[in-house]
Every structure is written in C-alpha cells, then in structure tokens.
Amino acid sequence: MVALADNILDLTGPANRLTTGLAEDHVNMLIQQIRTIDPKYRQDSLGFPTTLEGQVNLIRQLRLDRAVAFYRVKGETRPLQVETLRIMQERADSTYAEGQVLFDAGRLQSRLSREETIGNYVDRAVRRELRELYNVRGIDYSKGQQIRVKYDTSGSDPTYRIPDARVGNIAFDVTLSRKTLATPQVRGFFNSDFKPDAVLIVRPTQLVSNSTYAISSPRK
Structure with missing residues (x-):
C-alpha cells in the first residue's frame, strides 16, 4: 500500500481519489489490527489527511504503532x-x-x-x-x-x-x-x-x- 501511494504521488483526478479510498481502508485496517493487540490503543488524529503525502505518513505512523504494540504486549520484535x-x-x-x-x-x-x-x-x-x-x-x-x-x-x-x-x-x-x-x-x-x-x-x-x-x- 505504501509503495502504491508513493508511486502515484504525481497523479490527480480519479486516480488520486481511488488512492485516497485505498489509503483510508488501509488506515482503518491498521487501527483495527492495533486494537486487536492492544484494546487500549487510541489514535491521536485531527482527521483523515486530505493529501496523499499526509495519508502515506499516517500509514507509516500506524505501521510503527502496530510494531510497538506487538513488542509491548506480546514481546515480539x-x-x-x-x-x-x-x-x-x-x-x-x-x-x-x-x-x-x-x-x-x-x-x-x-x-x-x-x-x-x-x-x-x-x-x-x-x-x-x-x-x-x-x-x-x-x-x-x-x-x-x-x-x-x-x-x-x-x-x-x-x-x-x-x-x-x-x-x-x-x-x-x-x-x-x-x-x-x-x-x-x-x-x-x-x-x-x-x-x-x-x-x-x-x-x-x-x-x-x-x-x-x-x-x-x-x-x-
């Protein structure tokens, strides 16, 4: 997903809207995965980013949060x-x-x-x-x-x-x-x-x- 978003940062119009939809689905999936590991997890956010760069950064942050949850809760590195x-x-x-x-x-x-x-x-x-x-x-x-x-x-x-x-x-x-x-x-x-x-x-x-x-x- 991150690679996909990175590759189409220069596109606009329908492709941009499609990528935004995919990014939002991926964000929701990551949040659900984190909360499955750590039910107390709360995401600090001002809302879903409107730019592709912001969406990619959010996905990266959530991937890191998921990794931290695995380490803290399950001891997996x-x-x-x-x-x-x-x-x-x-x-x-x-x-x-x-x-x-x-x-x-x-x-x-x-x-x-x-x-x-x-x-x-x-x-x-x-x-x-x-x-x-x-x-x-x-x-x-x-x-x-x-x-x-x-x-x-x-x-x-x-x-x-x-x-x-x-x-x-x-x-x-x-x-x-x-x-x-x-x-x-x-x-x-x-x-x-x-x-x-x-x-x-x-x-x-x-x-x-x-x-x-x-x-x-x-x-x-």
Whole structure:
C-alpha cells in the first residue's frame, strides 16, 4: 500500500481519489489490527489527511504503532525490526543527500575524508531519529533491553563492535561502504553480548542498487 501511494504521488483526478479510498481502508485496517493487540490503543488524529503525502505518513505512523504494540504486549520484535529498518533507510537516504550538499558548501568541518565525514553525519542523524521515535513511543532502549541504540557490545575491547542499533536478535549498521562477513567490525558484532542472528547493513540507496542487505551469523 505504501509503495502504491508513493508511486502515484504525481497523479490527480480519479486516480488520486481511488488512492485516497485505498489509503483510508488501509488506515482503518491498521487501527483495527492495533486494537486487536492492544484494546487500549487510541489514535491521536485531527482527521483523515486530505493529501496523499499526509495519508502515506499516517500509514507509516500506524505501521510503527502496530510494531510497538506487538513488542509491548506480546514481546515480539519482528515487526519492529521491519519498521526500524524502514526508518533507518529513509533517514540514511535523506541525510546522505544533505551531507553531500553541506560538505561541498564547506559546512561539515572534519579532518577526515569526504566519504568518512558524510558517513559520520549520516550515522548521527539516523541514531538521533531512532532515539526520538523510541522516546515518543515510550520504548525503553537502555542497558539490558532488546532495543538498543548505539551502545558498546564488546566488553573489554570496544574496537569495531558497536552497532548503530539492536532490535531483538538483529544488529543494524548504517554505513557508506560495503561490508561482508570478513569485515572485522561485522565479525565483532557477531561476537557481541547478544550474539545476533544477522547484521543488517543499511546503505543509502543513492550509492548502488541493492544497497541494503543482511549478513547471516556464521553460527547459523
């Protein structure tokens, strides 16, 4: 549904009205699903959005609310893994474009290379976005929780072993460079305290096709 709405943002007339109808049906379905999980759920809304952009944003918010409900009520992390990946990808894409403009304008000060400087800018923005979203929804991402944002998993050796985020048994790493199981940082993730089943490498889609991918644990 989100993909459908995204693809026809430039259409008007009957197609626009049809999409609005589909979006409203999808919103109602999501709200019903959330209330099935959490009967106390209440949606704060000023009414159904009149623009396609607003409708798509509402669907995204409800998908995240559904994932949070699964986690809080049932302890299931899979839906939140999906939504966390979506959020990280969107933010990585937007801040990568911003970072390029800022660097070329001389507004990102660093002694590092262009790629490293922009990469650090993207990393910080993605982690900040996750913290804000988790805070708004009351998700605890402190030590000992299944949800974490940028923390040390390495014990006595902090080198190359700090994922950007953890959701359940999945580690997330935002990067501009391609990484594999042979990358020391990735091996460090798999040897960390929570022994993830997979590491999701999140790269801006502007870099290359199939930019984001999963690396399975060598233990599997």
